[in-house]
Each structure stands twice: as C-alpha cells, then as structure tokens.
Amino acid sequence: MSVVVIGSGQAGFQLAASLREAGYEEPITLVGDEPGLPYQRPPLSKAYLKGEVGADHLELRPAAFFADHRIGLAHGRIVAVDRVARRVTLEGDGTLPYGHLVFATGARNRVLPVPGAELDGVFYLRGLADADAVKAALPAAGRVVVVGAGFIGLEFAAVVRKLGHEVTVIEAAPRVLGRAVGAAMSEFFAAEHRAMGTTLTLGAGVARLVGEGGRVVAVETAEGERIAADLVMVGIGVVPNVELAAASGLEVDNGIAVDAHLLTEDDAVSAIGDVASYPSHHADNVRVRLESVQNAADHGRCVAARLTGKPHAYEAVPWFWSDQADLKLQMVGLARPGDEEVVRGDPATRRFSVFRFREGRLVAIESLNRPADHMLGRRLLAGIPTLTPEQAGDEGFELKRLLA
Ligand code: FAD
Numbered sequence: 001m002s003v004v005v006i007g008s009g010q011a012g013f014q015l016a017a018s019l020r021e022a023g024y025e026e027p028i029t030l031v032g033d034e035p036g037l038p039y040q041r042p043p044l045s046k047a048y049l050k051g052e053v054g055a056d057h058l059e060l061r062p063a064a065f066f067a068d069h070r071i072g073l074a075h076g077r078i079v080a081v082d083r084v085a086r087r088v089t090l091e092g093d094g095t096l097p098y099g100h101l102v103f104a105t106g107a108r109n110r111v112l113p114v115p116g117a118e119l120d121g122v123f124y125l126r127g128l129a130d131a132d133a134v135k136a137a138l139p140a141a142g143r144v145v146v147v148g149a150g151f152i153g154l155e156f157a158a159v160v161r162k163l164g165h166e167v168t169v170i171e172a173a174p175r176v177l178g179r180a181v182g183a184a185m186s187e188f189f190a191a192e193h194r195a196m197g198t199t200l201t202l203g204a205g206v207a208r209l210v211g212e213g214g215r216v217v218a219v220e221t222a223e224g225e226r227i228a229a230d231l232v233m234v235g236i237g238v239v240p241n242v243e244l245a246a247a248s249g250l251e252v253d254n255g256i257a258v259d260a261h262l263l264t265e266d267d268a269v270s271a272i273g274d275v276a277s278y279p280s281h282h283a284d285n286v287r288v289r290l291e292s293v294q295n296a297a298d299h300g301r302c303v304a305a306r307l308t309g310k311p312h313a314y315e316a317v318p319w320f321w322s323d324q325a326d327l328k329l330q331m332v333g334l335a336r337p338g339d340e341e342v343v344r345g346d347p348a349t350r351r352f353s354v355f356r357f358r359e360g361r362l363v364a365i366e367s368l369n370r371p372a373d374h375m376l377g378r379r380l381l382a383g384i385p386t387l388t389p390e391q392a393g394d395e396g397f398e399l400k401r402l403l404a
Pocket of ligand 1: 006008010012033041044045104106107125126127152244272273274275290291293294296322
C-alpha cells in the first residue's frame with residue numbers, strides 16, 4: 001500500500017523515516033510546497049536568525065538519506081483529494097494514487113487583520129523564506145515593532161534586541177505568553193525582556209499600520225498611541241491548513257479531526273502534526289491541536305507504528321521548549337488557565353519551575369533553566385503523578401523519590 005504524505009515538514013518527514021525504520025517496503029512519497037529538503041523551523045527564530053548557523057544546518061536529513069531510504073520527495077502543491085478514487089491532484093502536474101494518505105499540512109501565520117498590514121516592511125516568521133526576508137531587511141531597520149508576545153514574537157524580540165535594534169513588543173492580552181504559561185512565568189519573562197531593554201506594551205490592540213510611500217513607518221494602537229517602526233514582525237498565532245481536507249469532506253474541528261489513533265473518519269486517511277486535532281489523554285480526552293516539534297514527530301511515529309502493524313493510541317507526553325537570550329523555558333504537560341501554580345525555587349536566581357495542578361493533580365511543569373525538573377516531569381506525567389502541591393513547593397523534598 002503506497003503512502004502519500006501532504007506536507008514535508010517535521011511531521012511528514014518523521015512519518016516517512018519511521019516507516020522505513022520499521023521495515024515498511026512500499027512506496028512513500030512526501031509532497032511539499034516549499035523548496036529544498038525537509039527542514040526544522042525552531043532555529044528560524046533562534047540560531048538561524050542570529051546568523052549562528054546556515055540553512056544547510058536546518059535540514060532534517062541530507063539528500064542522500066531520502067534516496068537511500070527510497071522516500072520520494074515531490075515539490076509542489078496538492079490542490080485536490082479524491083477519497084473515492086484514492087488519489088491526489090498536484091497543481092499543474094497530474095495525479096498521484098495512494099493506499100494511505102496522511103495530511104501533514106501544518107499551519108500558516110494568522111494575518112494581522114488591520115489596515116496597513118500589506119505594507120512593505122511587515123514580516124511574519126514561519127518558513128525559511130520568511131526568515132531570509134526579515135534577515136535581509138534587518139540591517140536597515142533601527143526601530144523594530146513586534147506584534148504579539150507569544151513564543152515567536154518574544155524569541156524574535158530577544159534576538160533583534162541583542163543585535164542592537166530598538167524593540168517594542170505590543171500585545172493585546174494583559175500578559176506575555178498568556179496562552180502558554182501561567183502568571184508567574186509570564187511575569188518573569190516580561191521582567192526579563194524589559195531588562196534587555198525592550199519596551200513591552202501590554203493590553204494594547206493594534207488599530208492600524210501607518211505607511212509612507214508604501215512602507216510601514218509606525219504602528220498605531222487602539223488607544224491612538226503611535227510607535228515609530230522601520231520593521232514590523234507579526235507573531236499573532238497560526239491557523240491550521242485544513243482547507244484541502246475540508247474540501248474532501250473530512251471533519252474539521254479547529255484542525256483536521258482525528259481519533260486517538262490519529263485516523264480521520266476515513267480509514268485510508270490520517271492527519272498529524274500542527275494540523276491534527278485529536279483527543280488527548282493529557283487533556284482529559286478533550287480535543288487539542290498542538291504546535292510543537294515533539295507533537296509533530298511523535299504523531300509521525302504513532303502513524304508509522306499503525307501502518308506497520310503495531311497500532312497504539314497516541315499518548316505521548318506533550319513537551320515544548322523556547323530559547324530567549326540565555327533563558328531556556330521547557331514545558332511538559334498541558335495546563336489550562338485557572339490551574340494552580342506552585343513555584344519551586346527562586347525566580348530571582350533565574351532557575352526555577354512552576355508546577356501546575358488541577359484539583360490537586362499535577363498536569364504540567366514550566367521550567368526555567370532547570371532541565372532536571374523538566375526531564376523528571378516528562379517521566380512523572382507519563383504515569384499517574386502522585387506529587388502534591390506541598391511537595392512541589394518544598395525544595396527540601398527530592399522529586400526523584402517519586403520515581404523510585
Ligand atoms: P510544518 O512544519 O509547518 O510542515 C507542513 C508543510 O506542509 C509545510 O511545508 C507546508 O508548506 C506544507 N503544505 C501545506 N499544505 C500543502 C499542500 N496542499 N501541498 C503541499 N504541501 C503543503 N516547536 C518547538 O517545539 N520548539 C520550538 O522552539 C519551536 N520554535 C519554532 C520557531 C518557529 C519560527 C516556527 C515557525 C515554529 C516553531 N516551532 C517550535 C513549532 C514547530 O516547528 C512546528 O510545530 C512543526 O514544524 C510542525 O510540523 P508539521 O509537520 O506539522 O508542520
């Protein structure tokens with residue numbers, strides 16, 4: 001049974017590699033609409049943006065890997081899926097039959113919905129082409145405004161501040177990283193960015209971007225404040241690429257709806273990575289759509305196991321990291337707003353963790369420059385954690401004892 005994967009990003013690549021690792025012999029084709037070899041995105045807002053590594057460093061594997069493992073790489077955009085005939089249509093380039101089809105179409109940037117968003121000097125960061133465009137524009141841009149204080153926005157802010165640019169971050173929510181971490185970690189990151197010399201404007205919506213001669217020159221907030229800008233980076237989240245799946249009649253629920261085995265209602269079609277909306281064991285079996293390397297890679301492995309006769313429900317513990325200046329944030333588990341926060345260690349030392357509890361049960365850990373807590377959290381959350389909030393907050397209590 002031939003496998004066709006739409007999207008040759010992190011999830012699609014991992015699926016193909018894991019299939020071959022498990023001894024799958026049938027044809028595998030990755031169809032991707034970005035040029036070049038499959039690559040990793042995290043360095044785009046970190047080492048690659050800083051200029052510490054080149055584009056070749058981003059490739060998930062060299063070209064020889066794909067040839068040696070008989071993984072077909074087709075460049076192009078799939079524009080239609082016929083689930084009855086089991087074939088996909090490539091833009092301007094014929095059709096491709098499949099035995100099993102996998103949507104690994106990822107997500108795209110949410111566009112800033114205000115007048116002026118189309119001006120020159122306004123950038124987004126999702127792919128290598130975006131990173132190259134903004135890198136080329138940065139040397140001429142003294143004043144940088146970042147819209148959105150999520151991970152991409154803050155990672156970008158940290159790098160360009162370090163490069164010497166004047167940086168203002170505008171965020172509509174009252175705190176930074178508000179969708180991802182609790183109040184204690186948000187507060188810490190806000191203070192750190194301010195200490196780096198970045199101006200944070202929180203609780204402020206963007207009303208419009210002001211242009212002169214087709215180029216952005218300022219960002220105007222809903223309150224009427226004008227912030228001068230030579231370059232604007234927009235990081236206000238992503239939208240999953242679900243349109244193709246929806247047009248083929250598949251259910252969409254924030255992402256492409258799949259079951260706990262990452263299978264759609266069509267047993268010849270799976271969805272993985274940023275685009276998949278699945279019931280998570282770590283979210284009381286409520287559907288989630290996660291945007292992380294771990295999620296994309298483990299989804300790929302899970303579907304590869306099913307297609308090679310070892311099916312299992314997807315239960316991997318979700319984890320994520322973000323690097324901002326010398327701060328390494330690592331998160332494990334899934335917290336929700338309102339979950340209790342127990343701080344372990346002293347934030348003033350820039351080494352601490354926040355343990356998140358729901359009804360007394362550990363659900364997530366946010367660790368700052370404390371990788372041991374994170375690694376232990378991954379093991380704890382893979383089972384039924386017995387850690388209490390009192391133990392979490394007591395530095396004298398050895399967490400390792402819980403694994404004994
Ligand atoms: P993608 O990697 O987006 O791949 C999907 C591919 O499908 C894309 O190439 C897309 O163009 C293609 N495609 C879509 N539709 C079609 C079509 N119709 N035909 C053909 N091809 C199509 N995660 C972390 O865990 N830690 C980090 O520090 C981190 N940093 C990040 C920094 C940046 C700048 C970005 C953008 C992301 C970061 N992430 C990070 C998130 C992580 O990279 C993503 O979660 C991961 O790439 C998702 O993999 P994916 O395969 O689902 O989607």
